[in-house]
Amino acid sequence: xxxxxxxxxxxxxxxxxxxxxxxxxxxxxxxxxxxxxxxxxxxxxxxxxxxxxxxxxxxxxxxxxxxxxxxxxxxxxxxxxxxxxxxxxxxxxxxxxxxxxxxxxxxxxxxxxxxxxxxxxxxxxxxxxxxxxxxxxxxxxxxxxxxxxxxxxxxxxxxxxxxxxxxxxxxxxxxxxxxxxxxxxxxxxxxxxxxxxxxxxxxxxxxxxxxxxxxxxxxxxxxxxxxxxxxxxxxxxxxxxxxxxxxxxxxxxxxxxxxxxxxxxxxxxxxxxxxxxxxxxxxxxxxxxxxxxxxxxxxxxxxxxxxxxxxxxxxxxxxxxxxxxxxxxxxxxxxxxxxxxxxxxxxxxxxxxxxxxxxxxxxxxxxxxxxxxxxxxxxxxxxxxxxxxxxxxxxxxxxxxxxxxxxxxxxxxxxxxxxxxxxxxxxxxxxxxxxxxxxxxxxxxxxxxxxxxxxxxxxxxxxxxxxxxxxxxxxxxxxxxxxxxxxxxxxxxxxxxxxxxxxxxxxxxxxxxxxxxxxxxxxxxxxxxxxxxxxxxxxxxxxxxxxxxxxxxxxxxxxxxxxxxxxxxxxxxxxxxxxxxxxxxxxxxxxxxxxxxxxxxxxxxxxxxxxxxxxxx
DNA sequence: TACTTCT
Numbered sequence: 001x002x003x004x005x006x007x008x009x010x011x012x013x014x015x016x017x018x019x020x021x022x023x024x025x026x027x028x029x030x031x032x033x034x035x036x037x038x039x040x041x042x043x044x045x046x047x048x049x050x051x052x053x054x055x056x057x058x059x060x061x062x063x064x065x066x067x068x069x070x071x072x073x074x075x076x077x078x079x080x081x082x083x084x085x086x087x088x089x090x091x092x093x094x095x096x097x098x099x100x101x102x103x104x105x106x107x108x109x110x111x112x113x114x115x116x117x118x119x120x121x122x123x124x125x126x127x128x129x130x131x132x133x134x135x136x137x138x139x140x141x142x143x144x145x146x147x148x149x150x151x152x153x154x155x156x157x158x159x160x161x162x163x164x165x166x167x168x169x170x171x172x173x174x175x176x177x178x179x180x181x182x183x184x185x186x187x188x189x190x191x192x193x194x195x196x197x198x199x200x201x202x203x204x205x206x207x208x209x210x211x212x213x214x215x216x217x218x219x220x221x222x223x224x225x226x227x228x229x230x231x232x233x234x235x236x237x238x239x240x241x242x243x244x245x246x247x248x249x250x251x252x253x254x255x256x257x258x259x260x261x262x263x264x265x266x267x268x269x270x271x272x273x274x275x276x277x278x279x280x281x282x283x284x285x286x287x288x289x290x291x292x293x294x295x296x297x298x299x300x301x302x303x304x305x306x307x308x309x310x311x312x313x314x315x316x317x318x319x320x321x322x323x324x325x326x327x328x329x330x331x332x333x334x335x336x337x338x339x340x341x342x343x344x345x346x347x348x349x350x351x352x353x354x355x356x357x358x359x360x361x362x363x364x365x366x367x368x369x370x371x372x373x374x375x376x377x378x379x380x381x382x383x384x385x386x387x388x389x390x391x392x393x394x395x396x397x398x399x400x401x402x403x404x405x406x407x408x409x410x411x412x413x414x415x416x417x418x419x420x421x422x423x424x425x426x427x428x429x430x431x432x433x434x435x436x437x438x439x440x441x442x443x444x445x446x447x448x449x450x451x452x453x454x455x456x457x458x459x460x461x462x463x464x465x466x467x468x469x470x471x472x473x474x475x476x477x478x479x480x481x482x483x484x485x486x487x488x489x490x491x492x493x494x495x496x497x498x499x500x501x502x503x504x505x506x507x508x509x510x511x512x513x514x515x516x517x518x519x520x521x522x523x524x525x526x527x528x529x530x531x532x533x534x535x536x537x538x539x540x541x542x543x544x545x546x547x548x549x550x551x552x553x554x555x556x557x558x559x560x561x562x563x564x565x566x567x568x569x570x571x572x573x574x575x576x577x578x579x580x581x582x583x584x585x586x587x588x589x590x591x592x593x594x595x596x597x598x599x600x601x602x603x604x605x606x607x608x609x610x611x612x613x614x615x616x617x
Numbered sequence: 618t619a620c621t622t623c624t
Contacts (some may be wrong), residue, residue, distance in 0.1 A: 267622095270623090338620050
């Protein structure tokens with residue numbers, strides 16, 4: 001059942017004015033695209049379920065077969081997010097209509113769910129659920145789930161929610177837009193409701209849950225979404241981030257906060273001013289967790305988690321979510337987790353199958369003209385309007401401003417977003433882009449992760465990122481919720497180090513790779529460089545370079561390799577030298593009692609170079 | 618090196 005179906009079906013029915021009660025402002029006017037997860041059509045190819053919940057090596061389903069056969073796609077109904085809709089309208093409609101929606105959907109889409117590759121590793125993994133009803137989330141939350149039109153849990157929700165409800169720590173790889181936010185919000189809200197963990201208004205805010213994200217805009221987005229989920233439950237959610245007046249945020253916090261969404265800098269500030277204490281934290285969730293633990297953020301995260309007053313691992317639940325999870329970051333992450341379960345969900349939602357990836361060789365001096373040509377072509381096609389937004393990524397903040405000016409000069413309405421703009425300008429830019437009044441957004445990586453902007457038809461990598469993970473996140477801004485998308489990259493001589501990883505990624509996504517790019521990729525690997533030199537360049541992973549050589553180039557299964565890494569990360573990574581087989585041994589040791597990732601040959605090469613980056617997690 | 622992230 002699609003959004004438009006729901007709407008049509010309900011029209012002949014009497015509406016219930018009694019239910020048209022107060023709708024809070026945040027639910028009134030917003031055009032929130034809520035993917036109807038119920039609307040999967042059957043995947044285009046036969047697929048298999050990779051989830052293994054067995055207790056011994058031999059018991060998992062699908063073990064040892066289907067490696068590399070991980071190209072499944074769920075295609076969401078194209079109608080579901082075509083038209084922005086008013087969520088308050090939907091809330092009321094669904095009050096009338098949801099029973100019917102429920103029945104119909106369940107019979108329709110079970111098969112599609114079974115087809116999504118999911119892998120989990122860890123000990124005593126709670127079984128996934130097929131419906132929200134199977135989990136006792138509580139009445140208030142159930143109501144909101146219906147109101148949001150989440151008829152059926154997405155794969156990441158199916159797996160993550162029972163895990164978190166069971167009190168376990170979690171590291172989850174699932175693409176943004178696949179219901180990741182809900183996957184950590186539902187169990188948190190439910191836990192607060194069930195265990196009566198409510199906090200009281202206090203001069204020092206003592207939230208029970210902390211959700212951290214790497215950018216202010218993403219924190220706002222999570223906050224908005226969490227508020228929908230907690231609507232009328234009494235669970236109080238607040239957000240704090242830099243660049244906005246702190247006094248207003250103080251006042252919000254003083255009213256009491258159960259769940260605090262924050263960016264790290266402002267949170268530290270709040271804690272140091274004794275306006276926030278983490279002593280009551282029961283839940284810690286990191287969104288875009290790999291970003292949060294890389295060089296720029298890791299010290300702050302470490303400070304927040306280890307050096308403030310947050311309870312230790314054993315007294316809280318910790319959840320890490322991201323679409324990409326390079327293994328060395330997994331190793332770092334394991335520092336903050338205890339006995340965690342690793343879950344990787346294949347191509348949920350915005351699959352890169354739905355994103356046509358193009359790479360064009362362009363000389364630096366020609367980039368601007370090339371861009372203008374592309375945009376002119378788009379304009380001629382009519383794919384240049386409110387419903388076909390173009391997101392242009394550049395390397396630097398100055399470059400973003402320069403390109404914004406250039407485009408405006410050339411008659412293309414563009415606006416830039418980057419970290420040198422004041423917060424008001426940033427928000428204005430995003431809003432203007434979202435609404436379509438400025439259909440071209442020129443952005444730095446501030447906009448590369450997590451942001452859910454409907455109708456982004458084209459992502460242009462004017463400057464390619466250094467890291468393939470960033471590429472994955474950037475192109476993931478299009479092709480969302482079953483819509484197709486286009487991603488064009490301008491490749492210059494400078495991007496040579498990215499060639500190999502880019503080719504691998506494109507091949508995985510069944511994209512046509514230009515011959516010249518394959519040649520570049522081969523050259524790069526012959527030089528001994530390849531994408532991963534760049535990935536682990538600098539001092540980030542200097543001491544562990546040996547692992548790049550302990551890989552089999554033949555392995556193509558990103559899932560199992562990533563999971564293998566996850567399982568091995570806390571145990572095996574300190575080995576001085578290890579071959580694939582050593583990891584295999586360490587892995588099965590680490591996973592005693594758990595179905596492990598067999599086969600003895602892990603794709604460490606792919607995983608370390610681009611496996612975690614593949615974006616299918 | 619640039620990009621995020623507090624005044």
